Amino acid sequence: MGTFWGPDFGALERDDPEIAAVLVDEVARQRDTLQLIASESFMSPGVLAALGSTLANKYAEGYPGHRYYGGCAQVDRAEELAVARAKDLFSADHANVQPHSGASANLAAYAALAEPGDPVLAMGLPYGGHLTHGSKANFSGKWFHPIAYRVTPDTEEIDYDEVRDLALAHRPKLIICGATSYPRLIDFARFREIADEAGAYLMVDAAHFIGLVAGRAVPSPVPYADVVTCTTHKALRGPRGGMILCRADLAQRIDKAVFPFAQGGPMMHAVAAKAVALREAGTPEFRGYAQQTVRNARALAAGLVAEGMRPVTGGTDNHLAVLDLSDLGVRGHEAEARCAQAGIALNKNAIPFDPEKPAVASGIRVGTPSVTSQGMREGEMRQIAGLIGVAVRSDPATAAGADWLAETGEEVSELVRRFPFYTEQEVMA
Template structure:
C-alpha cells in the first residue's frame, strides 16, 4: 500500500477505512465473503497489463505464453471441481454471464422463464426492468404463499402453457434446496434449455453441502465470489454439446479481452475449493445458517419458508412492527451488516420492503460456529427492537460487543491490519 499512499492518499485512506470496517463488523450479507490473501495477491498482479482476446491457443494478440496456461489451469480446475464437460472462465460478472446464455440460445422476443424477482429470483432471469425482460419475453414463477417454497407442479403448468425456450432455476434469495432434477424434467418436457444459476451456492456445491446441478442442467452459471470465496468474476459451465455456442456468446458475442488477473485469482480460488478444508467450510456455512435460523425463530422472527437448507435466511419483519430498511440501517450502525430485501408477496415497495436477508458465508470464514449463533441472533433481536423504539444506546452497546467478538476472530485476507 505504500505506493498507493504516496500516489493517491485519498483512495489509500478509503481502502484502509474499508479494511478496518470489514475487520470490525459482522458481515451477514449472503453474497459477501472474505477471500484469501492468495486470491488478493493474484488479483493485483501484472496480468492486468495483458490483452488476450480469444481463447488459449487461439488468441488475437501475441505474447500469450504465460496467459494461456493461467486460463487453462482455471478451466481445468473448474471442470474437475464441478464435474462438467466444459467451462468458460472469461465472463466479467454474473449478469454478463447470464446475458451470454441468452445470446447462445435465444433470439430477441423468445420466451424465457425464471423465478420472479420479488420471490427471490434475479434481474437477469427475465425480469421487466432488466435487458433480459426488455429484449425477451419474460415469464415468472414464484413460491407458494403458504410455504414460501417453489411448487414444481405450478412451474410445470406454467411452462406447458408458455413454452419457454430457456428455463432458469436458482436466484438471490432462495433459502431452500433447489430440485435440479425436477426442473430438468420440466425443461425436457417443454423443450427448453435448463440453466442453473448457482451464483449463491457454488461454494456449497463444490464442498458437497448442496446437491449439484450436474448432470441435470444444460448450462450452469455462477459468479466466482460469494460462497466460492474467489474474486469478483463469473463462469459458465455446460455439456460438450453447448460448448461452442457458449464460447462464441462470451467472445466475440459480448466481450473483448478477458481480465487475466481475475482469471488467475479464479484459478487460485478453485484450487482452494478442492481441499478438504474447504469442504468442511461449506458444511459449516450450512450448519451456522440452520443454527442462526433456529435462534432467530426462537426469538419470534418469521423466517420465509420456515428456515434454510443453505447459507441464507430471508426474514419477514412485519410481526416485529418495523420495515426492513430501518432495521437494516440500525443493524449497520450496530456493526451487523445485512441488506433489506423484499419477501414473497410483499405489500411494500422494493426500496422500502418488509424483510431483511442475512447469510453465514463471511462469519464462517472468520471461524464462528454454531455456538456463536445464539449470540448473533440475540444481537439482531436487541437492535431490531431498539430500532423500533429509537433506542440508540442499545445500538451503541451492541456495536462495541460486535467489535470485541470480531477482534477475537480475525478475518482472512486483511493483511494490512496484521502487518
C-alpha cells in the same frame, strides 16, 4: 505495510493518499464489523495476490492458443489452469471462466440458447428471482419474453406444478432455476423433467450456491442442466467475476456468446484469481467450511426465530435465510439501518407476496459465508441472532434505542476481534 497490500502499497500511500486511505478504511470495516451479506465472503490472501498482480496489464482477446494479441503465453497458462480446475471440481464437460460477472455469464447463456423475443421461464423477482431472470429494467426483460413462476403462499417454496403448467402452456425456449433469496434446495431433477417435456433448455443460475456445491454441502446442478452459470465470489470465496459450465455439445456456442458477442478481452488477473480459488475449493478444508456455512445458517435462522422473526419457508437448507419482520412492526429498510449503526452488515429483503415496495421491504436477508470463513460456529450464530434482535428492535430516535445500539456495537466489536480474518499483522507493517 505488509505483504497483504503488495510491495507497492507504500508508493500508493505516497502518491495517492486519498485512495490509500479508502483501502485501509475498507479493510477496517470488513475486519471490525459483522459481515452477514449473503452474496459476500472473504477471499484468501492467495486470491488477492493473483487479483492484484501484473496479469492485469495483459490484453488477451480470444481463448488460449487463439488470441488476437501476442505475448499471451503466461496468461494462457492461467486460463487453462482455471478451466481444468473448474471442470474437475464440478465434473463438467466444459467451463468458460472469462465472464466479468454473474450477469455477464447470464447474458452469454441467453445469447447461446435463445433469440430475442423468445419466451423464457424463470422465478419472479418478488419471490426470490434475480434481475437477469426477467426484470423489465434488465436486458432479460427487454430483449426476451419473460414468464414468471412463483412460490406457494402456504409453504413459500417453489410451486413445481405451476412451473410445469406454465412451461407446457408457453413452451419457453429456456427455463431458468436459481435465485438470490431462496433458502431451500432446488429440485433440479424435477426441473429437468419439465424442461424435457416442454422442449426447453434448462439453465441453472447457481451464483449463490456454487460454493456450497464445490464443498459438497448441497447437491450439484451440473448433471441436470444444459448450462450452469455462477459467480466466483460469494460462497466460492474467489474474486468478483462469473463462470459458465455446460455440456460438451454447447461448448462452442457458449464460448462464442462470451467472446466475441458479450465481451472483449477477459480480465486475466481475475481469471488467475479464479484459478486460485478453484484450487482452494477442492481441499478438505473448503469442504468443512461449506458444510459449516449451512449449519451456521440454520443455527442463525433458529436464533432469529427466538427474536420474534419468522423465517421464510420455515428455515434454510443453504447459506442464507430471509426473515419476515412483520410481527415486530419493523420494516426491512429500518432494520438494515439499525443493524448498520450497531456494526452489523445485512440487507433489507422482500418476502414472498410482500405488501411493501422493494426499497422498503418487510424482511431482511442474512448469510453466513463470511462469518464462517472467520471461524465462527453455531454458538456464535446464537449470539449474533441476539445482537440482531436487539438492534432491530432499537429505535435510534429514542435515547434508550440509541444506547442499546451503542452497547450492541460494542458487543459486535468484541466478537469480531475474537475471529479476525484479515489480521492486524497482515495489513500493517
